Amino acid sequence: MSDPILQVDQLCVDFKTKSGPVRVLNDVSFSLSAGETLGIVGESGCGKSMTSLAVMGLVPKPNGKIVSGSIYYEGEDLVQAPEKRMRQIRGGDISMIFQEPMTSLNPVFSVGKQIGEAVKLHEDVSRKEINERVIDVLTRVGIPDPVKRANDFPHQMSGGMRQRVMIAMALVCKPRIIIADEPTTALDVTVQAQILELMLKLQEEENTAVILISHDMGVISQVSDRVLVMYAGRTIEEGDCVSVVQESAHPYTKGLISCIPDIEHTKNMAFSDRLPVIEGIVPNLITIGDGCAFAPRCTLADDACRNWKTGPVQVAGTHLASCRKIDGSMA
Amino acid sequence: MKPVDTIPKPQSPLREAVVVFFGNWAAAFGLLILMIVIFGSIFGPAIYGVSPQETVNAPFLGPMVDSSSPLGTDYIGRDVLAGILNGGSATIMIGAAAALVAVVIGITIGSLAGYYGGLTDTLLMRFTEFFQVLPALLFVMVLMTLFTPSIQTTVIGIGLVMWPPTARLARAEFMRLKTMDYVRAERAMGARDRRIIWQVILPNAMPPLIAAAALVIGVSILFEAGLSFLGLGDPNIRSWGEMIGSNRDYIFDSPWAVFFPGIAIFLTVLGVSLVGDGLNDAMNPRFRER
Numbered sequence: 001m002s003d004p005i006l007q008v009d010q011l012c013v014d015f016k017t018k019s020g021p022v023r024v025l026n027d028v029s030f031s032l033s034a035g036e037t038l039g040i041v042g043e044s045g046c047g048k049s050m051t052s053l054a055v056m057g058l059v060p061k062p063n064g065k066i067v068s069g070s071i072y073y074e075g076e077d078l079v080q081a082p083e084k085r086m087r088q089i090r091g092g093d094i095s096m097i098f099q100e101p102m103t104s105l106n107p108v109f110s111v112g113k114q115i116g117e118a119v120k121l122h123e124d125v126s127r128k129e130i131n132e133r134v135i136d137v138l139t140r141v142g143i144p145d146p147v148k149r150a151n152d153f154p155h156q157m158s159g160g161m162r163q164r165v166m167i168a169m170a171l172v173c174k175p176r177i178i179i180a181d182e183p184t185t186a187l188d189v190t191v192q193a194q195i196l197e198l199m200l201k202l203q204e205e206e207n208t209a210v211i212l213i214s215h216d217m218g219v220i221s222q223v224s225d226r227v228l229v230m231y232a233g234r235t236i237e238e239g240d241c242v243s244v245v246q247e248s249a250h251p252y253t254k255g256l257i258s259c260i261p262d263i264e265h266t267k268n269m270a271f272s273d274r275l276p277v278i279e280g281i282v283p284n285l286i287t288i289g290d291g292c293a294f295a296p297r298c299t300l301a302d303d304a305c306r307n308w309k310t311g312p313v314q315v316a317g318t319h320l321a322s323c324r325k326i327d328g329s330m331a
Numbered sequence: 332m333k334p335v336d337t338i339p340k341p342q343s344p345l346r347e348a349v350v351v352f353f354g355n356w357a358a359a360f361g362l363l364i365l366m367i368v369i370f371g372s373i374f375g376p377a378i379y380g381v382s383p384q385e386t387v388n389a390p391f392l393g394p395m396v397d398s399s400s401p402l403g404t405d406y407i408g409r410d411v412l413a414g415i416l417n418g419g420s421a422t423i424m425i426g427a428a429a430a431l432v433a434v435v436i437g438i439t440i441g442s443l444a445g446y447y448g449g450l451t452d453t454l455l456m457r458f459t460e461f462f463q464v465l466p467a468l469l470f471v472m473v474l475m476t477l478f479t480p481s482i483q484t485t486v487i488g489i490g491l492v493m494w495p496p497t498a499r500l501a502r503a504e505f506m507r508l509k510t511m512d513y514v515r516a517e518r519a520m521g522a523r524d525r526r527i528i529w530q531v532i533l534p535n536a537m538p539p540l541i542a543a544a545a546l547v548i549g550v551s552i553l554f555e556a557g558l559s560f561l562g563l564g565d566p567n568i569r570s571w572g573e574m575i576g577s578n579r580d581y582i583f584d585s586p587w588a589v590f591f592p593g594i595a596i597f598l599t600v601l602g603v604s605l606v607g608d609g610l611n612d613a614m615n616p617r618f619r620e621r
Binding site for chain 2: 100
């Protein structure tokens with residue numbers, strides 16, 4: 001594997017609440033190489049989006065704060081970087097695609113103008129050149145008749161079209177890393193596939209690294225090279241996509257995978273056991289202890305699990321999982 | 332099935348608003364009144380050609396008595412119609428300029444308070460409340476007596492008492508809009524606060540602000556009339572309020588000299604309010620059904 005362009009080390013983010021600080025990200029570490037797709041998967045509130053916001057330097061102020069850890073982008077620590085430098089990086093080197101294409105575009109400007117503004121923020125180019133770039137990028141994301149559509153307003157486009165525009169906006173400054181925060185969650189299943197395919201195609205063309213955030217294990221497993229599973233602000237399993245999906249070590253990951261609806265399986269099963277669920281809910285981050293965060297919901301857990309100081313355990317090669325029950329961690 | 336080319340052309344939000352505006356008869360009527368008032372004030376004096384300041388006829392001449400003074404004359408024989416035609420520009424200009432001052436101050440303070448929140452918001456809002464609790468008329472009266480009454484002092488005085496409601500409206504809009512996804516997306520694209528405030532949020536906050544500004548114009552015109560009525564306007568400039576004020580002692584001898592300027596003020600403010608209401612409806616997405 002080549003040198004990573006993004007290296008996140010033991011990142012901890014705290015949120016101030018009325019009942020004291022809450023650790024929403026706990027010792028999150030991962031790395032990302034050029035051209036690679038990293039999938040981050042987990043339930044709502046597990047810290048997926050917070051991780052991406054931390055990388056962008058957009059942890060909500062004044063309540064959120066990065067308390068320790070570092071984020072190295074090509075050797076530069078973004079946690080220490082001044083706001084001015086961060087503005088250059090945002091959109092220029094690292095850009096983001098949001099979940100809600102319906103509301104992520106400014107309703108009062110035409111899409112062409114909005115994409116053009118993104119260029120203007122980072123590069124000093126003439127109007128003519130901006131226009132060419134806008135048309136070019138709209139063509140690349142597969143918008144038919146881009147010259148005409150550039151003058152359309154967001155409300156004149158469908159969800160899939162808008163998400164294409166969002167991708168165009170993220171791509172137009174040729175970033176090294178794209179963070180896609182649930183890019184397909186709000187879309188129809190048929191459109192989802194198109195958008196994912198488009199992202200992969202564009203990623204190959206520019207050798208861009210992609211962080212794909214989703215709660216949909218199915219989406220993640222289809223497009224990522226490596227997968228990071230998060231739970232309650234911690235990474236609980238990490239490894240290349242195939243081994244995480246096929247030989248998942250952590251009971252939570254196994255649970256997530258068994259929750260994927262499978263039409264073949266549904267065809268011949270009883271009504272009563274249609275879909276397995278993981279019982280319980282994500283623990284309250286305020287009352288969570290040092291032990292394994294998943295223990296209360298885990299069918300394998302015993303008392304020792306609740307006090308076990310979590311840490312990555314090697315499953316095989318680069319495949320890590322933080323579960324006490326994995327062979328080798330019992331000792 | 333219809334052929335493809337009859338699908339209505341996609342409309343910009345602005346054009347859509349124009350269609351809704353003219354579909355509202357009250358708004359269209361208000362605009363018509365305003366047009367008449369504005370054209371009358373611009374071209375009326377030249378067409379009518381009678382000086383508003385000089386005695387041109389016998390005093391206390393009733394309307395329709397002498398064909399050379401169709402609306403009569405006041406207590407020193409000044410032509411009432413000439414006064415109305417000439418006074419309009421001062422009244423409207425002062426009203427509009429004062430509203431502009433109020434809206435600029437209001438939007439600046441309101442948007443900064445709403446966007447930054449926290450301590451900035453607290454300080455700016457206490458400052459706004461300070462102006463809000465001042466008795467408006469008294470404050471402007473003090474200003475006018477301290478400084479020489481002129482168009483500038485009138486405009487600034489009215490502007491200073493009119494901005495708090497605009498500031499509060501702008502603040503509310505900014506607090507709502509700053510959490511929108513497209514504002515987050517803009518920040519993720521590397522935009523600075525200045526750009527987000529003026530070029531991203533403000534254009535989205537404009538519709539209610541424009542409607543509010545139109546109403547501020549109406550109230551400012553009334554305020555100017557009130558000041559002139561109290562004799563606190565610039566005595567060298569004929570305005571509708573000044574006409575009413577200078578003739579109020581003779582209200583029983585020549586009621587027309589008070590009545591006609593009053594009607595002019597009433598119609599203008601009505602026109603401005605109807606237009607403001609129409610703008611509010613036209614630019615409010617809730618009313619843009621269909």
